Amino acid sequence: AQSVSQHNHHVILSEAASLELGCNYSYGGTVNLFWYVQYPGQHLQLLLKYFSGDPLVKGIKGFEAEFIKSKFSFNLRKPSVQWSDTAEYFCAVTLSGNTGKLIFGQGTTLQVKP
Amino acid sequence: NAGVTQTPKFQVLKTGQSMTLQCAQDMNHEYMSWYRQDPGMGLRLIHYSVGAGITDQGEVPNGYNVSRSTTEDFPLRLLSAAPSQTSVYFCASSGTGGNQPQHFGDGTRLSIL
Numbered sequence: 684a685q686s687v688s689q690h691n692h693h694v695i696l697s698e699a700a701s702l703e704l705g706c707n708y709s710y711g712g713t714v715n716l717f718w719y720v721q722y723p724g725q726h727l728q729l730l731l732k733y734f735s736g737d738p739l740v741k742g743i744k745g746f747e748a749e750f751i752k753s754k755f756s757f758n759l760r761k762p763s764v765q766w767s768d769t770a771e772y773f774c775a776v777t778l779s780g781n782t783g784k785l786i787f788g789q790g791t792t793l794q795v796k797p
Numbered sequence: 798n799a800g801v802t803q804t805p806k807f808q809v810l811k812t813g814q815s816m817t818l819q820c821a822q823d824m825n826h827e828y829m830s831w832y833r834q835d836p837g838m839g840l841r842l843i844h845y846s847v848g849a850g851i852t853d854q855g856e857v858p859n860g861y862n863v864s865r866s867t868t869e870d871f872p873l874r875l876l877s878a879a880p881s882q883t884s885v886y887f888c889a890s891s892g893t894g895g896n897q898p899q900h901f902g903d904g905t906r907l908s909i910l
Binding site: 719727788 | 839
């Protein structure tokens, strides 16, 4: 069965520090990759997505992610975090052509200290 | 510009009671899904639908029923609530094709006593 693994469950950073959250998936076929963010008390919002083309994708709020097919990875990065980035971050995968079945990682809670 | 609307936002049930969580979307999306969110487990897919009249099971379907009689609505039914179903439930919808992200509702926080 397909699965998504996020290595960091809880990350604490100071403002202006750089962020990298790991995400690996297990599926050998073509996939669509997403990062969602959930701010406290809110629903999930799309940060960025990868379907094809340039493996380095840029999203909202200065986030970016790199798809490395050989490593089955889709890590999320941000050069300089802000206190307002405190949230839970989810990596997710769908199999190409089927967007109704989104498989999520366990989530990473990011706490940014002012 | 409602997007995905879930009702109710909060609900407390007793073990054995039944209830229906409502989900409606106004974006004419074909795909709709239900997830439950539990601490440390991310979101897990309960049931999903690729169009009116078509539903399928996700990772954790036991104890839940769904139907899709219209494109807009995708209710989730708990037939006999159990404490293990205490969770936050999210409904999502997306358009067809491999490049359509899912849009999420605000969630329903459900407690089973």
